[in-house]
Amino acid sequence: MMGILFLEYLLSKQGILKVAQLVILLVAFACVRSTWYKYTSFYAYGFFEGVTLGYSITVAVFLFLTVFGVPKRASFVNWTIAEFMLDTLGFIFISTGSIVAAVKSYDTPILVAASVCGLLASYLSVVSVVLSFVAARRSQPEDPPI
Numbered sequence: 001m002m003g004i005l006f007l008e009y010l011l012s013k014q015g016i017l018k019v020a021q022l023v024i025l026l027v028a029f030a031c032v033r034s035t036w037y038k039y040t041s042f043y044a045y046g047f048f049e050g051v052t053l054g055y056s057i058t059v060a061v062f063l064f065l066t067v068f069g070v071p072k073r074a075s076f077v078n079w080t081i082a083e084f085m086l087d088t089l090g091f092i093f094i095s096t097g098s099i100v101a102a103v104k105s106y107d108t109p110i111l112v113a114a115s116v117c118g119l120l121a122s123y124l125s126v127v128s129v130v131l132s133f134v135a136a137r138r139s140q141p142e143d144p145p146i
Contacts, residue, residue, distance in 0.1 A: 004068070004069075005067055005068065005069075006066070006067060006068070006069040006072065007067065009063075009066045009067065010063075010067065013131055014083070014128060014131055014132070014135075015063075015066070017124050017127060017128045017131070018059055018062065018063055018128070019063070020124055021056075021059055021090075021121050021124045021125065021128070022056055022059045022060055022063065024117050024120055024121045024124070025052050025055060025056035025059070025094075025117070025118075025121050026052075026056055027114075027117050028048075028052045028114045028115075028117035028118045028121065029049060029052040029053050029056065029114075031110050031111065031113050031114035031117065032045055032048055032049045032052065032101070032111065032114045033049060034110065035108060035110050035111055044097075044100045044101055044103075044104045045101060045104070045105075045111070047097050047100065048097035048098065048100065048101040048114070048115070048118065051093045051094060051096075051097040052094070052097070052118065052121075054093075055090045055093060055094060055121075058086060058090070059086075059090070062083070062086060066079075080132055080135050080136045081132075081136065083128070083132050084129060084132040084133065084136065087125045087126075087128040087129045087132060088125075088129055090121075090125045091122050091125035091126055091129065094118050094121050094122045094125065095118075095119065095122040097118060098115045098116075098118030098119045098121075098122060099115075099119075101114060101115040101118065102115035102116075102119070
């Protein structure tokens with residue numbers, strides 16, 4: 001079984017951050033989806049709902065690929081840079097949706113909770129971006145060839 005599943009990633013800092021992002025994004029999606037009839041601004045919450053669901057699916061696919069060892073088999077893709085880009089774009093979209101949702105949700109507490117969960121997921125994305133950047137810097141050679 002150890003040849004099929006690579007669980008080292010899930011036990012690393014990056015893996016723990018991805019699992020935490022996935023859980024928090026699903027909680028934010030559930031909060032927004034459970035109050036669809038109370039929307040004061042349909043477009044703002046529709047965007048936030050789409051972003052949280054889309055990014056959580058993307059994180060789940062990335063975790064699935066990583067656990068099944070695709071990065072070790074497909075060495076032609078720089079997976080550190082792919083994770084860096086995933087987290088950077090996720091931060092941009094989730095933070096934008098969370099800020100808009102926070103501004104529009106002053107009267108509904110569960111929507112405030114959803115926007116707080118989105119901001120927390122944005123923070124976890126920033127931490128993951130920093131860790132990916134550090135990992136990318138460590139993988140480069142110290143001195144360039146002359």
